[in-house]
Structure formats: structure tokens, C-alpha cells
Amino acid sequence: MKPKLVMPGDQLSTSEELLPGDGTFEENGIIRATRLGTYVIDEKHRTAEVKPITSIPVVLKKGDIVIARVTNAKEKMIIAEVKHVAGNNRSISSDTDATIYVKEIAQGFIKEASTEYKPEDYIRAKVIQVKPSLQLETKERGFGAIKALCSKCRHSLVKKSHGLECEYCGNKEYRRIADDYGTLDFQRL
Numbered sequence: 001m002k003p004k005l006v007m008p009g010d011q012l013s014t015s016e017e018l019l020p021g022d023g024t025f026e027e028n029g030i031i032r033a034t035r036l037g038t039y040v041i042d043e044k045h046r047t048a049e050v051k052p053i054t055s056i057p058v059v060l061k062k063g064d065i066v067i068a069r070v071t072n073a074k075e076k077m078i079i080a081e082v083k084h085v086a087g088n089n090r091s092i093s094s095d096t097d098a099t100i101y102v103k104e105i106a107q108g109f110i111k112e113a114s115t116e117y118k119p120e121d122y123i124r125a126k127v128i129q130v131k132p133s134l135q136l137e138t139k140e141r142g143f144g145a146i147k148a149l150c151s152k153c154r155h156s157l158v159k160k161s162h163g164l165e166c167e168y169c170g171n172k173e174y175r176r177i178a179d180d181y182g183t184l185d186f187q188r189l
């Protein structure tokens with residue numbers, strides 16, 4: 001396959017054909033690019049991926065706004081893997097395993113971190129510390145979950161007036177969501 005240049009938001013494939021991989025997003029069965037780059041299919045894992053266009057990787061720094069995928073939700077902290085700097089198409093050369101402590105999730109008091117985000121959620125967050133460990137916060141309005149899946153059937157949760165709901169099985173769930181959940185601004189991905 002000849003490498004194909006894609007833009008954020010471009011349709012790449014469907015969730016019936018492939019799984020969404022790095023640099024992509026699945027919404028309503030459509031896999032789209034989240035960054036500018038080259039579209040490649042990982043045949044082994046059957047995933048659609050968008051490789052960053054530049055080979056010069058970026059080192060994370062304090063104040064960066066990043067897109068991260070939650071890998072573990074505990075009582076006192078969320079563990080997430082930073083995928084890329086929002087609006088930036090470069091890969092990251094520094095450590096991408098990040099922690100969000102419960103007090104860094106919201107302005108107000110939160111009892112348990114695991115009620116706010118769940119594994120496999122995609123979140124937008126800000127880097128507040130790089131060394132000795134990567135730490136993020138999601139206190140401001142534009143931060144929080146930008147994509148979450150139903151914990152029962154894995155379909156996308158849709159934003160309704162009362163909160164998030166799975167249109168497939170009717171399950172209602174809670175997340176702390178970013179202001180653009182469901183109407184994603186691809187410039188901010």
C-alpha cells in the first residue's frame with residue numbers, strides 16, 4: 001500500500017474492518033485520524049494507525065496539553081498512557097506513563113479517582129510535572145474524558161442531557177467529561 005497522507009478527522013476505515021490504533025479514533029463505527037500523518041494498516045493486529053509525519057520526536061514539558069488513554073483507575077489515582085501532544089503530530093520520545101492523582105482531577109473534592117475515569121477512556125489533560133515522574137491534571141473545563149466506552153458492551157457512550165448513555169444497551173454511566181465530548185474538535189486532538 002502506498003503511504004497515504006491523512007488529516008485529523010479523515011475517515012480511514014470502519015470498526016468492522018479494523019481496530020482503532022495509535023493516532024486514530026473510533027466513533028459510531030467509523031475509524032478517523034486524530035492527527036496529521038501517514039495512514040498505515042498493521043496487518044498483524046488488524047489495526048488502523050496514523051504514523052506521525054515528522055521523525056523528530058517531541059519531549060514532554062510542563063504545561064503541554066496531551067491526549068492520553070487511561071490504563072488503570074484506582075482509588076487515589078488514574079494511570080494513563082500519553083499518546084501525543086494535542087494538536088501536534090509528533091511522536092513522544094520521553095516517558096509516556098502518567099499519573100493523575102485524585103486531587104488533580106477536578107477543582108472540587110473527589111473521593112475516588114476511579115469514579116471519574118475508567119480504563120480505555122481517552123482524556124485530554126495538562127502536564128504538571130515531567131520529572132521524576134510524569135503527572136497530569138484535568139481540572140480545567142476543556143480537560144477530561146473526550147471518549148469513553150460502555151463498560152458492559154464496549155460501544156461508545158453518547159452525551160445526553162442527564163449524562164452519558166450507551167445507545168446500544170441503554171447503560172448509563174458517569175465520567176468527568178471535557179466540554180467537547182461528543183462534538184470533538186479535531187484541532188484539539
Ligand SMILES: [Zn+2]
Pocket residue numbers: 150151152153154155166167168169170171
Ligand atoms: Zn452498552
